[in-house]
Amino acid sequence: MQALANDVEIRGVYKRIGRNVILDGIDLEVKQGELLTLLGPSGCGKTSTLNVIAGFLDIDQGDVFIKGRRVNDIPAYKRDLGMVFQTYSLFPHMTVYENLDFGLSLRKVPKDEKKRRIQKALELVKMTGLEDRYPRELSGGQRQRVAIARALVVQPKLLLLDEPLSNLDAKLRHELRAEIKRLQKEVGVTTIFVTHDQEEALSMSDRIVVMNKGKIEQVGTPTEIYIHPRTEFVFQFIGKSNQLQGRVKSIDSRMISVELEDSGQVLVEAENVMGSDRTCTKGDAVKLYIRPEKLMIQPVENTNPNYNSHTATIVQMNYLGSAWEIEVSLLGKRMQVLHPSIEAGWTIGTEVMVGWNPSDMMIVKK
Amino acid sequence: MEPVRYDDRQEIVSLRLQPAVSGKRRNLKKYLYAVLLLLPLLLFIIGFFVIPMLYILYLSFIDTEGPGGTNATYSISNYGRFFTDPYYLHSLWLTIKVSLYTVIVSLLLGYPVALTMAKCSPRVRGLLTLLVASPLLISIVVRNFGWYLLLLPNGTVNQLLIGLGITESPLKLLFSEAGVVIGLSNAYLPFMILSIATSLYNIDPSLEKAAAILGASPFRSFISITLPLSLPGIVSGMVLVFSMSMSAYVTPALMGGANVPVLPVVAYDQIINLLRWTYGSAVSYVLLGITLAIVTIFTRMMEKGRYREVFR
Ligand SMILES: Nc1ncnc2c1ncn2[C@@H]1O[C@H](COP(=O)(O)OP(=O)(O)OP(=O)(O)O)[C@@H](O)[C@H]1O
Ligand SMILES: [Mg+2]
Numbered sequence: 001m002q003a004l005a006n007d008v009e010i011r012g013v014y015k016r017i018g019r020n021v022i023l024d025g026i027d028l029e030v031k032q033g034e035l036l037t038l039l040g041p042s043g044c045g046k047t048s049t050l051n052v053i054a055g056f057l058d059i060d061q062g063d064v065f066i067k068g069r070r071v072n073d074i075p076a077y078k079r080d081l082g083m084v085f086q087t088y089s090l091f092p093h094m095t096v097y098e099n100l101d102f103g104l105s106l107r108k109v110p111k112d113e114k115k116r117r118i119q120k121a122l123e124l125v126k127m128t129g130l131e132d133r134y135p136r137e138l139s140g141g142q143r144q145r146v147a148i149a150r151a152l153v154v155q156p157k158l159l160l161l162d163e164p165l166s167n168l169d170a171k172l173r174h175e176l177r178a179e180i181k182r183l184q185k186e187v188g189v190t191t192i193f194v195t196h197d198q199e200e201a202l203s204m205s206d207r208i209v210v211m212n213k214g215k216i217e218q219v220g221t222p223t224e225i226y227i228h229p230r231t232e233f234v235f236q237f238i239g240k241s242n243q244l245q246g247r248v249k250s251i252d253s254r255m256i257s258v259e260l261e262d263s264g265q266v267l268v269e270a271e272n273v274m275g276s277d278r279t280c281t282k283g284d285a286v287k288l289y290i291r292p293e294k295l296m297i298q299p300v301e302n303t304n305p306n307y308n309s310h311t312a313t314i315v316q317m318n319y320l321g322s323a324w325e326i327e328v329s330l331l332g333k334r335m336q337v338l339h340p341s342i343e344a345g346w347t348i349g350t351e352v353m354v355g356w357n358p359s360d361m362m363i364v365k366k
Numbered sequence: 367m368e369p370v371r372y373d374d375r376q377e378i379v380s381l382r383l384q385p386a387v388s389g390k391r392r393n394l395k396k397y398l399y400a401v402l403l404l405l406p407l408l409l410f411i412i413g414f415f416v417i418p419m420l421y422i423l424y425l426s427f428i429d430t431e432g433p434g435g436t437n438a439t440y441s442i443s444n445y446g447r448f449f450t451d452p453y454y455l456h457s458l459w460l461t462i463k464v465s466l467y468t469v470i471v472s473l474l475l476g477y478p479v480a481l482t483m484a485k486c487s488p489r490v491r492g493l494l495t496l497l498v499a500s501p502l503l504i505s506i507v508v509r510n511f512g513w514y515l516l517l518l519p520n521g522t523v524n525q526l527l528i529g530l531g532i533t534e535s536p537l538k539l540l541f542s543e544a545g546v547v548i549g550l551s552n553a554y555l556p557f558m559i560l561s562i563a564t565s566l567y568n569i570d571p572s573l574e575k576a577a578a579i580l581g582a583s584p585f586r587s588f589i590s591i592t593l594p595l596s597l598p599g600i601v602s603g604m605v606l607v608f609s610m611s612m613s614a615y616v617t618p619a620l621m622g623g624a625n626v627p628v629l630p631v632v633a634y635d636q637i638i639n640l641l642r643w644t645y646g647s648a649v650s651y652v653l654l655g656i657t658l659a660i661v662t663i664f665t666r667m668m669e670k671g672r673y674r675e676v677f678r
Contacts, residue, residue: 055578080581087570093676106581106582151579
């Protein structure tokens with residue numbers, strides 16, 4: 001049997017439609033009260049995973065447990081979950097109140113309690129006073145709030161959210177992002193959130209599940225995913241990156257030394273090997289990755305012996321407000337650097353020193 | 367995704383003409399252009415519909431049987447006669463009854479078909495649409511004679527019913543109200559199906575999912591979500607079938623004969639066989655008026671009713 005702390009357990013779920021393998025051996029545990037995000041590119045199977053949990057998609061193999069109960073053969077309408085859809089999916093012929101009432105009436109909740117719970121749910125999403133409006137008469141953000149309230153008012157075992165913010169403008173998206181997080185903690189409902197927006201995932205989640213092509217690439221907290229990506233895919237998907245190529249020259253327990261393909265040599269921490277077996281040996285062709293904000297840019301005369309340091313030439317400079325995005329030519333490659341400030345006199349063509357900590361560079365066998 | 371608009375349907379019923387482009391001054395050029403494009407149709411409708419209709423209206427107010435004999439006087443005596451003669455009142459009632467039955471039968475038969483069409487893949491849907499519309503490809507007379515053969519006292523349907531032991535003696539299917547309803551339902555079912563199907567296509571499929579996850583069984587979800595949201599299609603289908611049934615002539619004449627004298631048959635008889643043009647004209651206008659009244663009251667009731675939001 002499963003541990004009680006897990007609200008959802010998915011084991012070896014496999015699903016094929018026609019020739020497409022949509023879910024290819026998904027194993028997943030969702031802890032009680034957490035906000036778990038399914039993150040991945042379009043078509044990777046996020047919605048499908050959610051639909052399997054909700055009961056909208058039959059699976060070919062595997063098991064799904066919700067609160068310790070195997071639900072493979074239980075239809076969606078008996079699973080007692082809450083779900084918010086990308087298109088809001090409010091019932092257009094019902095008022096806000098009637099939309100919220102729908103699930104409660106099906107559960108035969110007494111009238112007084114229904115009223116109280118609907119009021120409370122509307123308060124929670126700051127929609128009090130709009131009970132008699134029809135969905136047509138609400139803005140996008142308001143509709144989404146009602147949709148969330150409708151899902152929560154039935155006190156579901158799980159809250160499932162399928163890209164609930166993707167139809168909203170950037171500002172509203174930010175606002176609702178914070179609000180969903182607040183709500184989720186306030187209500188304490190175990191939540192699975194689907195998004196293809198890495199920023200959204202990083203800022204909201206307790207844990208992130210990165211998916212690719214029907215498989216799970218990595219599960220971890222936002223910092224784990226960002227700082228210690230386990231696969232190349234995760235590294236590239238979760239943020240911007242610079243890439244170098246080379247061959248492993250020597251390895252010791254702490255450091256890997258890599259001879260770059262054009263010229264030069266860099267050090268990478270031995271822990272930072274990505275890929276399925278997380279090892280590499282001398283002579284392996286490898287790819288190296290580093291994030292723009294991990295590259296430090298300094299005047300030429302400054303060097304740090306513990307760092308990888310190379311001279312580079314500024315190729316382009318963009319001011320972003322909070323930082324400078326500087327493109328440099330380094331070791332024969334174009335590299336992006338994100339740096340909070342620049343020195344006076346730096347301009348295109350200026351020689352600079354670019355350095356980085358070996359612990360910030362990731363390495364993977366080609 | 368634009369649902370069937372109400373106004374479109376009312377135009378079908380009342381043949382009201384509305385300019386396609388609003389007449390604001392800055393749109394004048396566009397407006398003129400639209401009028402120009404519509405002109406042939408406009409002339410056609412005026413020449414072959416509006417003028418004859420007005421002429422018939424004029425005829426219906428001429429009294430040729432009053433004290434003046436053949437000297438025509440204007441009066442409402444034709445209408446007075448209609449509403450005081452039990453025969454014609456019965457005929458009116460018969461017309462309404464047969465039309466209502468036809469509406470109900472085609473709704474009950476058509477809804478499941480429309481639902482199936484909405485649920486299946488686009489390819490199958492195309493095929494079904496063709497199949498559903500196929501009765502429209504056959505001449506109404508030919509189609510009625512087909513039914514004629516099937517519904518005869520010793521025809522296929524009766525033989526089947528007797529063979530299955532459902533009835534002992536043949537049912538009177540031909541030259542009866544039942545026969546007329548069968549014929550009319552068959553003829554107008556495609557309009558009902560396509561009208562309902564169109565409104566079903568417009569329902570966001572995620573609404574059913576939303577209902578399910580909130581705990582609604584498929585049946586409950588159908589009753590609370592799909593059915594109300596398909597009301598515009600149901601209403602337009604009902605209105606179409608009803609008004610077409612009210613004015614149907616060929617099918618009642620062939621399938622009902624003298625036993626089912628609906629108003630169009632009566633009007634035809636008055637004008638063609640008895641040469642009572644003026645009375646026949648009045649009968650036609652009563653038919654038109656009653657049909658419009660029923661349709662208008664019905665649609666207004668639906669638009670103002672419990673599910674008025676669906677009609678927005
Ligand atoms: N009914 C279906 N028939 C065939 N293939 C399907 C069907 N539904 C989904 N797929 C395929 O399954 C894969 C996963 O789809 P899914 O909707 O789960 O992706 P997703 O991660 O939610 O993507 P998005 O971010 O675009 O919503 C896709 O490649 C898609 O083409
Ligand atoms: Mg999706």
